[in-house]
Amino acid sequence: MSIEIEGLTKHYGSTRAIDGIDLAFGDAVKVLALIGPSGGGKSTLLRLLGGLETSDSGSVRIDGAAVPRDEEGQRAWRRRNGFLFQSFNLFPHLTALENIVLPLVEAHGWTRDAARARAREVVERFGMGDHLAKRPAELSGGQQQRIALARAMAHGPALLLLDEPTSALDPERKAEVLDLVEELCRAGQRTVLSTHEMGFARGSADAVVFLSAGKVVESGTAEEVFGAPKSETVKAFLGKVMRW
Numbered sequence: 001m002s003i004e005i006e007g008l009t010k011h012y013g014s015t016r017a018i019d020g021i022d023l024a025f026g027d028a029v030k031v032l033a034l035i036g037p038s039g040g041g042k043s044t045l046l047r048l049l050g051g052l053e054t055s056d057s058g059s060v061r062i063d064g065a066a067v068p069r070d071e072e073g074q075r076a077w078r079r080r081n082g083f084l085f086q087s088f089n090l091f092p093h094l095t096a097l098e099n100i101v102l103p104l105v106e107a108h109g110w111t112r113d114a115a116r117a118r119a120r121e122v123v124e125r126f127g128m129g130d131h132l133a134k135r136p137a138e139l140s141g142g143q144q145q146r147i148a149l150a151r152a153m154a155h156g157p158a159l160l161l162l163d164e165p166t167s168a169l170d171p172e173r174k175a176e177v178l179d180l181v182e183e184l185c186r187a188g189q190r191t192v193l194s195t196h197e198m199g200f201a202r203g204s205a206d207a208v209v210f211l212s213a214g215k216v217v218e219s220g221t222a223e224e225v226f227g228a229p230k231s232e233t234v235k236a237f238l239g240k241v242m243r244w
């Protein structure tokens with residue numbers, strides 16, 4: 001996936017959530033990790049990449065195509081992608097299976113039969129075959145997040161955008177979800193994720209961007225950013241979060 005970001009800004013009132021970002025990654029980058037302190041702009045950048053938000057200025061191109069700025073274009077852009085957020089945003093009144101089937105039918109125009117077959121396939125692949133008929137409240141947090149991940153990728157997204165997908169989970173459940181994300185990435189799913197799981201970012205991302213106060217402090221390969229951070233900001237951050 002090529003990603004080209006030029007002069008990107010997004011302000012909320014006086015907050016510069018994204019404050020003039022330039023980045024360029026070529027096709028070799030399949031998995032991109034956004035790291036850095038809370039409030040640094042990770043979620044905002046993911047939302048801009050996914051067409052959930054309109055920038056104030058600048059441009060984002062993915063595989064040569066500009067992320068649309070108009071509402072209709074953004075709706076179509078969003079459908080191409082898959083999203084997973086920190087907290088489980090499953091429909092509470094629907095079964096696990098229906099949570100996956102419904103968007104395939106409603107947003108992507110699949111027939112119900114095709115959608116059900118696909119939903120079963122991904123749920124089996126994610127080790128959740130015994131839980132198809134359960135509602136979210138009957139599932140653990142990790143199981144809910146696995147269903148949410150299945151939903152995000154069932155339609156074969158051009159880009160999978162994951163915003164701290166494991167930060168609400170306990171360690172064991174974290175590992176279960178990260179294993180699946182890694183499996184998807186290894187299978188070639190192009191992914192941009194924000195994460196505080198430094199081991200995962202270092203081990204699985206082709207490129208890492210450190211964001212702080214809406215700016216790119218460092219970017220490079222995982223080995224460059226983790227193995228030989230250049231800036232004091234990144235060194236201090238990693239020193240703190242990798243200490244324990």
Ligand SMILES: Nc1ncnc2c1ncn2[C@@H]1O[C@H](COP(=O)(O)OP(=O)(O)O)[C@@H](O)[C@H]1O
Pocket residue numbers: 012015016017036037038039040041042043044045194
């Ligand atoms: N919808 C919003 N309205 C107002 N401020 C926001 C909104 N979204 C994000 N911000 C602010 O933008 C900054 C960047 O936030 P965010 O992108 O969520 O950072 P991160 O994901 O790295 O924690 C923060 O100061 C945050 O408070």
Ligand SMILES: [Mg+2]
Pocket residue numbers: 042043044163164194
């Ligand atoms: Mg965030």
